[in-house]
Amino acid sequence: MNKEDAKIRIAKLRASIDEYRHAYHVLDQATISDAALDSLKHELYKLEQEFPDLITPDSPTQRVGGTPLDKFEKVTHEKPMLSMEDVFTLSEFGEWFDRIHKLSNATTFFLMPKIDGLAVSIVYVDGLLSSAATRGDGKIGEDVTTNVRTIESVPLRLGVGKGGTVEVRGEIYIATDDFKKLNDAQAAKDEPLFANPRNAAAGSVRQLDPKVTASRHLSFVAWDLVTDLGQTTQAEEWEILRNLGFKPTPDSIVVSTVEEIQAHWKSLQMKRDGLGFWVDGMVVRVNDNAAYDGLGVVGKTPRGLVAWKFPAEEVTSVVRDIQWFVGRTGAITPVAVLEPTQLGGTTVQHASLHNFDEIQRLDVRVGDTVVLYKAGDIIPKVKGVVVGLRANGAKEANVPKECPVCGSPVERKEGEVAIVCSNRQCSAQNQEAVLHAARAFAIDGIGPATIATLMDAGIIQLPPDLFKLIPDDFVGLEGFGEVSANKLVDEIQARKEIPLAKFIVALGIRNVGEETARDLAKRFRTIDALMAATLDDLTAVPQVGAIVAQSVVDFFADEHHRDIVAAYVANGIQIVVPQLTTHNQPLTNRSFVLTGGLDTMSREEAKEKIRALGGDLSESVSKKTAYVIVGTDPGSKFEKAKSLGVPILSENEFIAMLASL
Ligand SMILES: [Zn+2]
Known part of the structure; x- marks a missing residue:
C-alpha cells in the first residue's frame, strides 16, 4: 500500500474503531465482537508501524503509548x-x-x-x-x-x-x-x-x-x-x-x-x-x-x-469470641462472634475469618475492636483491627487441636491452610452433608433442625439414610405428628429419581459445583464411569481443570465415599442418565438470564428447556448475555439489561423463540 492509500485507510480505521469504542464503552452497545475490533486495531497498528509519521496522538493505538514514569508530576x-x-x-x-x-x-x-x-x-x-x-x-x-x-x-x-x-x-x-x-x-x-x-x-x-x-x-x-x-x-x-x-x-x-x-x-x-x-x-x-x-x-x-x-458498608464492632465451625467436608473454620451491629441495613453478629492464617494475618484477638465490611456476601468480613483500642489481656486465638464437635484430632493437609476434623463419623460433618444432600435431592420438607433431631436420636447417620426413613421413625420426635411424618416420608420417596448431575452435586465433592457437575454428567454419563475416571480422563473434559480433576479422583479414592454411592443405590436411588443430544443445539454458546416469575412454566422448567437446546444460564447480566427473559416483578437484572442494551424477551416471546427453533 502506498502512503496516500495508507493515509486514507488509517483515517477510516481510526474513525471506525472510535465509533465502536464509543458505542461499547460509552453507550454500552456491543456493535462488533471484541475479536473483530482487535483485528481492526491490529491492522491500524501495522499500517502505523509502516508509516510512523502518520501516527497522531488521538489514534486508538496511542492509548498505551507512554513509557513508565519515575514519579507523578504535580498539577x-x-x-x-x-x-x-x-x-x-x-x-x-x-x-x-x-x-x-x-x-x-x-x-x-x-x-x-x-x-x-x-x-x-x-x-x-x-x-x-x-x-x-x-x-x-x-x-x-x-x-x-x-x-x-x-x-x-x-x-x-x-x-x-x-x-x-x-x-x-x-x-x-x-x-x-x-x-x-x-x-x-x-x-x-x-x-x-x-x-x-x-x-x-x-x-x-x-x-x-x-x-x-x-x-x-x-x-x-x-x-x-x-x-x-x-x-x-x-x-x-x-x-x-x-x-x-x-x-x-x-x-x-x-x-x-x-x-x-x-x-x-x-x-x-x-x-x-x-x-x-x-x-x-x-x-x-x-x-x-x-x-x-x-x-x-x-x-x-x-x-x-x-x-x-447509603447505610454503611463498613462499621466497627467488638469481637466477643472466636468460634470454630465444622463444615460438610470436615473443614474447621473460625468465625468471629460480634457485638450485634448494623451493617448495610442488617444486623450482623458474625464475621467470617476463613482460616487460622487469616486470624494471624489480621492479628484478631477476643475483645478487639474490628472494622467489618460487606463485599457482596451475606456474612461480613473483618477488614482489620483497630489496634489502638486493644484492651490489656486481649486473648489470642489458638488453633483447635481437636474438633470442637466430636473431639477427634484435627489434621492439616500438606500445602493447605484449612484444618479438618479427621473423624469420618463426626456428627457436625455428617449433619452438614445430609443437609447438602437433601438440598441436591430437592427435599424441601427437611431442614437443619429436623436433621439434627434425627441424627441425635441415632435414626440417620449418613445422607443415604434419608431414603430409609419410614413414618414410624418419627414417633415421639419433637415437632412431628403422624401427618407431618407421612408427608415428609412421601416427599423423600418421591425424590428417588435424580439426574446424574444432581446426584454428583449431592455427593458434595470439593470444588464441584452445579455447572461442573453438569459437565461431568454430560461427559461420563454414569456414576460408575465417573468413579472410574482417571486424572487424564477428567482433565480432557472442557471446563474441568487440574484442581477439580484432582478433587474428583481424591473423592472416589476414598472407600467411605464409594460406600455412600453404594448405599444410595441400595436404598433405591435411581440415577437418570442424561439424554444424548442427537438433535442440533441452536442455543449453543448463548447465555440466558431469567428474572421475575413465569406464568406458563416454572423457572426450573425454563432453564431445562434452554439447556436442552445447548444454551447456558447465568445469574448476572453482562454485555455477553444473549437474552434476558423478563417475567412478572423482575428484579434489578431487568434494569441492567436495559442499560446494557441486552435483548429482552417476555415470556411469550421466549416461548415463540423456542417454538421457532
Ligand atoms: Zn469432628
Whole structure:
C-alpha cells in the first residue's frame, strides 16, 4: 500500500474503531465482537508501524503509548476540585433541603448515584486530550495523563469541534465484574487482594507503568463540565457531555420534591448490587446553575450539593469470641462472634475469618475492636483491627487441636491452610452433608433442625439414610405428628429419581459445583464411569481443570465415599442418565438470564428447556448475555439489561423463540 492509500485507510480505521469504542464503552452497545475490533486495531497498528509519521496522538493505538514514569508530576487545578458534604439520614437531608429553599429560589434538583471511584479532571485543548490529574488535596493533584489515556470510555478527541480549553471532571471506577476478575487474577498470582473497587481504581490509576493501568479495565463517567459551553442547568450539562463523547453518570434524573428525592434514593439503594459499579450514596445538586453558583462555597464544600450516603458498608464492632465451625467436608473454620451491629441495613453478629492464617494475618484477638465490611456476601468480613483500642489481656486465638464437635484430632493437609476434623463419623460433618444432600435431592420438607433431631436420636447417620426413613421413625420426635411424618416420608420417596448431575452435586465433592457437575454428567454419563475416571480422563473434559480433576479422583479414592454411592443405590436411588443430544443445539454458546416469575412454566422448567437446546444460564447480566427473559416483578437484572442494551424477551416471546427453533 502506498502512503496516500495508507493515509486514507488509517483515517477510516481510526474513525471506525472510535465509533465502536464509543458505542461499547460509552453507550454500552456491543456493535462488533471484541475479536473483530482487535483485528481492526491490529491492522491500524501495522499500517502505523509502516508509516510512523502518520501516527497522531488521538489514534486508538496511542492509548498505551507512554513509557513508565519515575514519579507523578504535580498539577495545580485551575478551579479547585471541591468535596461534598455528607448526610446520612432523612432528617439530615431535610435540613439541607430546607436551607436550600431558604437561601435560593431553586425549584428542581438533579440526582445521580455517587460512584465509588477516583475523581479526576481531564483537560482538552483544541479538541484533543491534553492532560488529566487526580483531585489530590483539591488544589494540587497528580498528573496521570498517560494512564487516563488508556481508559476506553475517555475520548481522546472531543466528539464535536471545540476550540480552546475544555475541562471535564468525573469518576474513574472499576466495574463490579472487572473488580472480581482483577482480584481473581491477583489471587492466582499470590498477590494481595484489593479491599474494594475504589482502592482498586485508585491503585490502578496511580501506576507508574501505563501498561499496568491498561490491563485493569477501568471505566470513566463524567459528572461535571467545568468549562462554560452555554449550559444553564446540570441536566443540560449531561446533554453537552454526551455530545462531547462522554458517558455522564447514569441513573440521573431531575425532580422537585423531597419525596421524589427520597424515592430515588431508595430505588438506587435497592438496586445498588445490580448497577455494575459500586455506589455509596446519591448526589443531590441544585439543577439550576445560577442558583447553584449563588449558593456559594462553605470552606471546601459547595452549598448547593450534598451526598446522601447509603447505610454503611463498613462499621466497627467488638469481637466477643472466636468460634470454630465444622463444615460438610470436615473443614474447621473460625468465625468471629460480634457485638450485634448494623451493617448495610442488617444486623450482623458474625464475621467470617476463613482460616487460622487469616486470624494471624489480621492479628484478631477476643475483645478487639474490628472494622467489618460487606463485599457482596451475606456474612461480613473483618477488614482489620483497630489496634489502638486493644484492651490489656486481649486473648489470642489458638488453633483447635481437636474438633470442637466430636473431639477427634484435627489434621492439616500438606500445602493447605484449612484444618479438618479427621473423624469420618463426626456428627457436625455428617449433619452438614445430609443437609447438602437433601438440598441436591430437592427435599424441601427437611431442614437443619429436623436433621439434627434425627441424627441425635441415632435414626440417620449418613445422607443415604434419608431414603430409609419410614413414618414410624418419627414417633415421639419433637415437632412431628403422624401427618407431618407421612408427608415428609412421601416427599423423600418421591425424590428417588435424580439426574446424574444432581446426584454428583449431592455427593458434595470439593470444588464441584452445579455447572461442573453438569459437565461431568454430560461427559461420563454414569456414576460408575465417573468413579472410574482417571486424572487424564477428567482433565480432557472442557471446563474441568487440574484442581477439580484432582478433587474428583481424591473423592472416589476414598472407600467411605464409594460406600455412600453404594448405599444410595441400595436404598433405591435411581440415577437418570442424561439424554444424548442427537438433535442440533441452536442455543449453543448463548447465555440466558431469567428474572421475575413465569406464568406458563416454572423457572426450573425454563432453564431445562434452554439447556436442552445447548444454551447456558447465568445469574448476572453482562454485555455477553444473549437474552434476558423478563417475567412478572423482575428484579434489578431487568434494569441492567436495559442499560446494557441486552435483548429482552417476555415470556411469550421466549416461548415463540423456542417454538421457532
Ligand atoms: Zn469432628
